[in-house]
Amino acid sequence: MAPYPVVHMKKLVTILLFAVFVFTSKAQNVNKLIKEKNVSKIIHTLASDEMRGRSALAPQDINKAADFIEKQFKKAGLSPLPGLTGYRQEFQKVKLTLTNLDVIIAGKRIPQDYLLLSSKAELINLNEETPIDTIGKSQPLFPTLSSIERKGGNKIVLVAKEHEANFKIAKDYLGRPKILDPGASSTGSILYILGHESTADISIRASQSKETITMANVVGVLPGKSRPDEHVIFSAHYDHIGIQPSVAGDSIANGADDDASGTTAVIALAKYFSKIKSNERTLIFAAFTAEEIGGYGSKYFSQQLEADKIIAMFNIEMIGKASKWGQNAAFITGFERSDFGTILQKNLEGTTFQIHPDPYPEQNLFYRSDNATLARLGVPAHSISTDQIPTDPYYHTVDDEVATLDMANITAAVRGIALSAKTIVAGSDTPTRVDKSQVN
Secondary structure, eight states: OOOOOHHHHHHHHHHHHHHHHHHHHHHHHHHHHSOHHHHHHHHHHHTSGGGTTOBTTOHHHHHHHHHHHHHHHHHTTOBOOTTOSSSEEEEEEEEEEEEEEEEEETTEEOOGGGEEEEEOOSBOOOOTTSOEEEEOTTSOHHHHHHHHHHHOSSEEEEEOGGGHHHHHHHHHHHTSOEEEOTTOOOOOEEEEEETOSOOTTEEEEEEEEEEEEEEEEEEEEEOOSSEEEEEEEEEEEOOBOOEEEEETTEEEOOOIIIIIIHHHHHHHHHHHHHHHOOOSEEEEEEEESOTTTTOHHHHHHHHTSOGGGEEEEEEEOOOSSOBTTBTTEEEETTGGGSSHHHHHHHHTTTSSOEEEEOSOGGGTGGGSSTHHHHHTTTOOEEEEEOOOGGGOTTTTSTTOOGGGSOHHHHHHHHHHHHHHTHHHHHTSOOOOOOOGGGOO
16 A cells, blocks of 8 residues: 655644544543542432432432532522422322231231232222232242233232242332322222132221322523523432331431432533533433332423423433443443434544443333433433442442442543533434334
8 A cells, every 4th residue: 555645644643633632622621520529529418318318208308309409500500490480390299108908818817028008099998809810829920910000900919929039029119108190090909918829708908098299300401502492401310219127227228329329410410511511402400309119200300391302311320330341431221222322422432431232131221210201202311321230239228328339430420421412412413213112
């Protein structure tokens, strides 16, 4: 191959040097504005014992976190969402909590560990004439439970003793308080009984208390300069699972990684973009409530906006520990559903950070966070994470504390997300829409 003429070589060197300068300048800028010490300060507050695990069902606890996030959004110079006078996007739900469950079969009272009541009815009407279903020892428990729950109605379900271990897990999920819309009609009551093969001579007494509670997303806006009607969302859920059974004297599930780490990223990104002022599109920074109990915060949020105006959603979920590729890497869920991930990868070329497709498809992560609500509306909505969730020993435990996290990893992830979003924020790239027909 013939060598380049000298003049061409000089131009090539100049171009390469300019590219290196651009990438170096961007890295220096993001490193200067997103600092580890600030990241650490934010997450230490959100995951402190004072927040008591930030349960959406405990307003006195989660409101402390909402107060803190509001102050951070105000410091970042964000505006309230149009139509709101402040940063809180409030909505009401009805909470039904089981107050009594007494089941007697053939004169013998059934222990509570063998009972699970899943009910969206204030008045529970189950008796010996209620239809009966079974879950045999050869049937998979969780998929069968899901099918029964979807059908609804009044029913008694006899569960084979062989499912005892998983029955306890099901109780933790299905036995928690039910959340309904005000005025919603009952969809029935289902009583699961473990280890019994008959309901002959059954007596059932059950009651639930009803309480109206106010929940709130915390939302701030950075208006776009030339494309204000096109929205880019940076989000995370700020709730966690609250107070749990004590383990070694600790009952607070702090939720440091899940998802104080993501909420910290949203706050840091709000401050970053408000300083660099590169957004031609409007940026919406949202901390969602009630993700852990059904995604109610993101559902309400999605109903207040026009989905067609939402260009992309960066939902940040658990970035507190290094990914399987190391510290300077993350993955996105649903990579194949739009070219969102490809755009992010392009924007990260020449940087030290990398974005990969989700390596854990068997975990169904695309549907396990708030991005799914917007994706069902066609929005290129994806979650970004670093968590090695199949082997994470702290997930949904009282041990998910700041001490288990890597602050450098969180900081690197926030910087990587900031750089990966540049062309979407600037309006020069628009991700393809998600096919709504392909989202369950």
